[in-house]
Amino acid sequence: MTASHPVKTCLWFDTQALDAARLYTSLVPGGELGSISHYGPENEHGATGSVLQVEFRLGTQQFVALNGGPHFTHSPAASIQVYCPxxxxVDRIWDGLIAGGGEESMCGWLVDRxxxxxxxxxxxxxxxxxxxDPERASRAIAAMLQMRKLDIAALEAAADGAADGAGN
Incomplete structure (x- = not known):
């Protein structure tokens, strides 16, 4: 097999695909909007001319945001991981995704609006x-498990043996 087949992750939205894609591409480095397609006149899923799907890229990952109606919702069983230098x-992307109604969770997880x-x-x-050093690694993981937004200084302090992970 020598042919390459494009692989994209499809994200289902009710009607917010374009708003979501715009937010995500504005926050993640290398984000870029691609093609936008619209519903035609004879369909039962969206108003004529409304956005059907939006192609976009975050870093090197390709996505399609689909306005498919209220039939499905997102699940925390699948998430997008963003690695920050x-x-x-961390703060910029976290704060941008939480803004407007997102919710923090544990261990660096969040749910956007x-x-x-x-x-x-x-x-x-x-x-x-x-x-x-497995003990150092274990201390860092233990600290991470207690955090919402991950704090690099606190993770390093915990790995180094600080009692509260914040160097105190």
Missing amino acids: DQAE FGLSWQIIPTRLAELASDP
Whole structure:
């Protein structure tokens, strides 16, 4: 097999596909809107001319946001992971996704205002979790399990043995 088949993740929305795609592409580096298709005159799923689907890219990942109506909702069983190089990026993306009605969850997870689950992860967490010293790695993971938005300084402090993960 030599042919390449494009693979995209389809995200189902009631009517908010374009708004969601605009938000996501504005927050995630490398985000870009692609083609937008509209419902035609003879359909039962959307008003003529309304947005049917939006293609977009986040980093190197391709997505399609589909306005399919109220038949399905998002589930936390599937989430989008964004790896961030520093705390400023964690904060910026987290705050942007929470704005307007999103909800924080534990361990770096959140649900945005459209109901989609995200994990906003500092790349430093992966380094700490795979530390050659298993006790150091375990302390970092234990600290992560107590956090909502992940805090790199607190994760590092916990890995280093600080009692509360914040260096105190």
